[in-house]
Amino acid sequence: MNVTKPLALAATALLLATGAAWAQSSEVRIGVALEPPALDPTAGAAEAIDVVVYQNIFEGLTRIDQNGAVQPGLAESWEIAEDGLTYTFSLHEGITFHDGTGFDAEDVKFTFDRILAEDSVNAQKALYEPIAAVNVVDPQTVEFQLSRPDGLFLFNLGRGDAVIVAPESADNNASEPIGTGPFAFVQWDRGSRVILERYEPYWGEAPALTKATYLFISDTATLTNALLAGDVDGTNNFAPEALAVFENNPQFKVLVGSTEGETILGTNNAKEPFSDLRVRQAMAHALNRQEIIDGATYGYGVPIGSHFAPHHPYYLDLTGTYPYDPDAAKALLAEAGYPDGFSATLKLPPVAYARLSGQIIASQFAQVGIKLELISMEWAQWLEDVLGNKDFDLTIVAHVEPFDIGIYADPNYYFGYDNPDVQALNETLNATIDEGERQRIAQEVQTIIAEDAVNGYLFELAQTGVWNAKLDGMWQNAPIEGVVLRDIHWVE
Known part of the structure; x- marks a missing residue:
């Protein structure tokens, strides 16, 4: 083409x-x-769909602004029950779909019944599984009952996957979106x-x-x-x-x-020698983040010190946790029993930022005695070997899902980090609705995973x-x- x-x-x-x-x-x-x-963003996972239609053709009950904060959308306001299990939304009046049909609470119920249906093809259906029922109170009021508190519920309502569609036109939205x-x-x-x-x-x-x-x-x-x-x-x-x-x-x-793409040196925490905190700390000290950004992103990446997007209101700057210090890296390696360093593999998916970063990191690690073998892979092989089978030492990849710090609470996730404190904090975060408390918990998790050097935190992909x-x-x-x-x- x-x-x-x-x-x-x-x-x-x-x-x-x-x-x-x-x-x-x-x-x-x-x-x-x-x-x-x-x-149709409710029936496909491709980012290219949302690039065209999100907040332009389609809208949700809430919308996400350019800082990642939740704003009112088709709902002008909402009330949350004290137990966090009932959300009642008041809808704007006088709204019509582009074919002239009216919008009301019945369309909201139709949209989420469709998302949660057994035959749903919604790419993010799992995000909406806490919804136990959607009840129409009156044409301008709709009530969501949740099976458990969900601190990200309002954010998830603002995704492209949850835009409101009408029963009269939903079946044709793939080619003629209304x-x-x-x-x-x-x-x-x-x-x-x-x-x-x-x-x-x-x-x-x-x-x-x-x-x-x-x-x-x-x-x-x-x-x-x-x-x-x-x-x-x-x-x-x-x-x-x-x-x-x-x-x-x-x-x-x-x-x-910045985007939502946290680019990390993914580390197999469940495998020696990376299961030793001192080895991970040594690698963190061996990373010259700015040199990587200059070489792999032509200077446009945004440095990160933990797994969180810099534009987000909850972001905490932790880039100084392990400053570039080759001497400190060598000392930590010696303390961990690797005075002469060690050898490892670095598996790289087929994207320029990963391949370029890999070459630079191999050079930086060589200065402290860590010898890396670079292995280039196609996406299918990377998904199978690294993400699926956890058959890797190190890798480089950008995690592009919004607010995905919860992956650190999953010990079965590919980098094998198992920390009960983070798991408990994440469970609390997911059940917390108060914004101030959510920020405090999110920043505590950011701090723990930074100090644990779970992965090498490199840069946020730039827009x-x-x-x-x-x-x-x-x-x-x-x-x-x-x-x-x-x-x-x-x-x-």
Whole structure:
């Protein structure tokens, strides 16, 4: 597929015809790397679906903002029972779906009954299993009864997997999506683009944009040419190795933020010598995080010291827990019985950040006596050997699920960390609703796993957007999948 080649060939004519006026218009053209396989986020796992539809076509009872915080969505407010088992949502009035049908509590019940049905294909169905019942109180009020308290319930309601759909149109949402959002689906030219237009009867504040076109451009060089020619107004995540073309160009703005991708040196804690805390501490001291970021992400990764996204309100900066100190690393290795170091394998999945990081870390570890054999793998093999069979010493991978610190409470997870204190804290966190208390517990867990050096905490994958300098309102961070259009607008 080469979508933009004909666009690039016509660039000069297009600019002469529309270029000067475009910046004054209320339309935007966004280049994205992947075409979605379908357009229903409740029936598919592909991130590319949410990039187009999340908070644009479809909305949930809550929504996630660009810092990862929960905000009201189709529900204007909610009440939580003292035992944390009953949530009562008050819905906004006057909302319609894009086909003109009305939205009310029956649509909410239909949506979650569909998610939890035995034949459900929802990719995150397990997140909603605490829901025991959804009861319609009246057209504007819906009650959720949970089987157990769930501290992430409101966040999970704001995911793309939980957007509200209507029984009249749900079966066709894969190809003709109909939601309640500020933009309505117009057309999908497969292999090329999806076009959205502002939904004029939208219940909330009207967006500035009247039209948005998502162009599917997988090749970096082609996207670069399309941006420079003015055929595309921006992209949410551009290849960092090619950003230099735009950084000093006044016609563009480069927005560098963070994603939910915690990139770690995954460590088999259940296997010697990594079961020894001193060995893990030594490896942590041997990591020059900035050198890895410079070499593997062209300087755009955000350093992390624990397994948590830096943009999140609960984030605690623990990058100083084990500062780069090769001498301290050697001393800890000697204390652990490895004065001459040891040999290990480093299994690398087929992504650039992992392969590049692996080469740099091998060099850094060699300086303290740890000799790494780099083993490159395809994803299927990595999933089987590392994630499934735990047949590895070390690996490098980015964990991209939002708020996934709970994996450290699972002793059967691939890195084999078994800490009863973390398991108890995670259980409490999952059952805690109070935001202040949730933050305190999450930060305590972050601190414990940092001090235990469970994994080597490297960097958060960056979101590197390139946009026309006259555009504003784009998300700098990506706490959840999506290119949210509601605040994007042209400025003089």
